[in-house]
Each structure stands twice: as structure tokens, then as C-alpha cells.
Amino acid sequence: MRLVPIECVKNDSLLAKTIYDEEGRILLRPGVRLTDSLIKKIKQLHIFSLYIIDEYSNYEIEDIIKPELRQKAIKVIKQTFTDIERVSLIHDLKKRSLSDYSKEELDYFESINDIAEELIENILSNKNLLISLVDIKNMDNYTYQHSVNVAVLSLVLGISLNFPKYKLIQLCTGALLHDIGKSFIDKDIILKPDRLTPEEFEKIKSHPYKGYEFLGNIYDDVSSNSKLIVLQHHERIDGLGYPFGLKGDKINSMAKIVSIADVYDALTSDRPYKRAMCPSDALEYIMSNTGTFFDYEMVKVFSRVIVPFPNGTIVCLSNGDIGIVQDTVPNYPLRPSVKILKSMNEDIIGSNINLLNELSIVISGIQYEA
Incomplete structure (x- = not known):
């Protein structure tokens, strides 16, 4: 799953986390397919970000409390x-x-x-x-x-x-x-x-x-x-x-x-x-x-x-490559290992790089589409 601003949620994405109303009642459960009309209704509840499941984010992000x-x-x-x-x-x-x-x-x-x-x-x-x-x-x-x-x-x-x-x-x-x-x-x-x-x-x-x-x-x-x-x-x-x-x-x-x-x-x-x-x-x-x-x-x-880039987060690297976070080492939250999804160098697509070892490369931002 990954966190996405609601305007970047695509039609037919799957909801990954339960949505509650202001009284704590369940409105939508995980697994619901998000249509354009449903996304519009969620916006009307003043909810502007969602956790979704897509082809890039089959990881589970666990809440630290039940x-x-x-x-x-x-x-x-x-x-x-x-x-x-x-x-x-x-x-x-x-x-x-x-x-x-x-x-x-x-x-x-x-x-x-x-x-x-x-x-x-x-x-x-x-x-x-x-x-x-x-x-x-x-x-x-x-x-x-x-x-x-x-x-x-x-x-x-x-x-x-x-x-x-x-x-x-x-x-x-x-x-x-x-x-x-x-x-x-x-x-x-x-x-x-x-x-x-x-x-x-x-x-x-x-x-x-x-x-x-x-x-x-x-x-x-x-x-x-x-x-x-x-x-x-x-x-x-x-x-x-x-x-x-x-x-x-x-x-x-x-x-x-x-x-x-x-x-x-x-x-x-x-x-x-x-x-x-x-x-x-x-x-x-x-x-x-x-x-x-x-x-x-x-x-x-x-x-x-704090893990600022949970597994499944799509990130833009300072060298222009696009990758997906695979793992974060405790004590080094800003330097996870990343699987390359897009690159001018086609030979490295699909490979993993560990930013702890690639000190010249940093994460320059979060990407919501690969």
C-alpha cells in the first residue's frame, strides 16, 4: 500500500485502509474498488489522502496500535x-x-x-x-x-x-x-x-x-x-x-x-x-x-x-531515476534501499541500490505515478 493525495488516486484503484466517519463508524473497508464517483464522495468528507493498493505497492504498512x-x-x-x-x-x-x-x-x-x-x-x-x-x-x-x-x-x-x-x-x-x-x-x-x-x-x-x-x-x-x-x-x-x-x-x-x-x-x-x-x-x-x-x-x-519512506513508496532520485522503496535501515531513515523502475540507463532497471552505499544520490521527492 502507499499513501497518495486523493487527486492522484486513479479510477479502479483498491482502498488499502478503512475509512471512518466522524463518529468512528466504518464507511469503506479495505479492498473497495475506488470509482470516480466514490472518490468524489470521499473528498466531500474532507479526506484528502488515501492509502491504496496498486501494482507498485503490495506491501502492508502496519499501524503501531490496533x-x-x-x-x-x-x-x-x-x-x-x-x-x-x-x-x-x-x-x-x-x-x-x-x-x-x-x-x-x-x-x-x-x-x-x-x-x-x-x-x-x-x-x-x-x-x-x-x-x-x-x-x-x-x-x-x-x-x-x-x-x-x-x-x-x-x-x-x-x-x-x-x-x-x-x-x-x-x-x-x-x-x-x-x-x-x-x-x-x-x-x-x-x-x-x-x-x-x-x-x-x-x-x-x-x-x-x-x-x-x-x-x-x-x-x-x-x-x-x-x-x-x-x-x-x-x-x-x-x-x-x-x-x-x-x-x-x-x-x-x-x-x-x-x-x-x-x-x-x-x-x-x-x-x-x-x-x-x-x-x-x-x-x-x-x-x-x-x-x-x-x-x-x-x-x-x-x-x-520515524520511517519517512515506507516500503512501497515511489521516489524520485537526484540522478533522475524513479524507484520504489524496498527496505529502510533503522537510524538511517532518509537512505533506504530502492528498486529502480525507470532510468535513462536501461541496464539498471529492476536492480536494487542501497542509498547507504550510494552517497552521491539522495531522494529528491515522492512520486505518485511511476
Whole structure:
């Protein structure tokens, strides 16, 4: 299978990954033949990329967590966030205590803890901790899907850093809740299909503190590390982040992890005002901003667990050849082995080249048609 922008999906291609609606119900299952009319309907759901199966991509790209757990986590996050949005309209949250919440509302918070535990156990049971799959998002559910994806990416990084389980729970909880402050921002701004005005962006920038304040006043069981993730996930190593412009070691280490995961998932996600970057460009962006936006040691580990060119990806090489990725060696994500599909030199068509050994050749981009 391979990830393809929807405008590049050809009539009669086979769908490779399940498509869900905003309630988590299955709309289309793998193996469905994609007609022009079906592709048009998928576009109307604000889904702009698809995993397909074709003659070039008979590889399976496994999600690092079970699909049913991903959907369960998205549902819990959505219930929690929408409940907070509802009560924020009718209550002064600063004056509201935990005792003011109904049992149903408290169950949502307890469910966050349960989901964190399940995600950790599911990922720890997976022998392969490499991230190859980019999650396809429905625009209407973006915030909730993004929260789960950030938690998964953060956990893989935390496990790679040998965090003990109690720290993984704090990391996962903070990552799941990192955007909870957006529940207090006008929905029209959150879902605006165009670029934000400076005034709107200032309101968006208030969400880390709003989320931190909410958790501090309402929910005492969230750890201090989890709360600091919510507060600091937009801080930058160079001190030019927000809300407080903290620098370097002043930023919580778990918040540094979530910052990387947050940006990577945002860059590789389609948005109403901007199409997704391919994973390789997103990884290069993060690597190029090491020491300014992101912590060097964290990025070094992150680059070892991300596979920007999964097997089956068709790539254009700097010498003009077109190839398909066959295998990626851990620690060298940008230099996989590639089978040549097209070349001016007909003698090498069908042969494999290992970019670890061909240092003069780099991947210059992803090709969607061979």
C-alpha cells in the first residue's frame, strides 16, 4: 500500500485502509474498488489522502496500535473535549470544583487514564517501534485524531528513551490532553478553513495556559508533568515559543517530546487551508529546526523511529531515476534501499541500490505515478 493525495488516486484503484466517519463508524473497508464517483464522495468528507493498493505497492504498512483502539481513543477524547466545551458555555470554570461535575463527566476523565494505559500496553507489546503509518484524518475530527496521534508518537519516543511505565503514563496523559485548552476557544476559529488573522492567532496562543488552568482548578489527579506538557508544548528551545518564552532546560522534558510529536503530526496532516507535507519533508523540517524549536537529543531519537519512506513508496532520485522503496535501515531513515523502475540507463532497471552505499544520490521527492 502507499499513501497518495486523493487527486492522484486513479479510477479502479483498491482502498488499502478503512475509512471512518466522524463518529468512528466504518464507511469503506479495505479492498473497495475506488470509482470516480466514490472518490468524489470521499473528498466531500474532507479526506484528502488515501492509502491504496496498486501494482507498485503490495506491501502492508502496519499501524503501531490496533485500529479499534485508535477509534476508541478518538471517541473518548472527543467526548471529553465536547463536554468541556458544553460546560464552559454555562459555567465559570474558575469557580467550578471537581464536586460540581456529574458522574458521567467524571467518567470521561477516568476514561483518559484507561486509554493511556491501553495505549502503553498495546505499543509495548509491539516488537516493531518504527512509525511508518501516517494516520488519515477527517477534518471534522482533526483535533481528536491529532491528540491520539501525538500521544502515540510521544509514547514511541518515550519508550525509545527508556522511560519507566509511570513516566509513560504521565507522558501519554499529557499528550492526549495537550490541546484541551482549545475547548475554550471559539469553534469558528478552531475550524476556520482559511489562515488565521493575527488577532485570531493570539486567541489560539492562549490555549496552553487555558488548558493548564482548567486542569489545575478542576482535576487534581492529573500529574504535574502532564499539566506541564499542556502548558509548555508550544515553548521553543531558543525561547521564542509561547506562552512564557521559556528556553532550553527551563522547558519540561516531556513537553519537549510532545512538541516534536505535535509538529510532526500537524505537518503530515491535511488541513482546510494547507495540504499535508510528505513524512520525509516533515522529518527534514524537524531536523533542520533542532536547537531552535526542538531539543537536539530528542530529535536524534525521533529520527530513528520515524520511517519517512515506507516500503512501497515511489521516489524520485537526484540522478533522475524513479524507484520504489524496498527496505529502510533503522537510524538511517532518509537512505533506504530502492528498486529502480525507470532510468535513462536501461541496464539498471529492476536492480536494487542501497542509498547507504550510494552517497552521491539522495531522494529528491515522492512520486505518485511511476
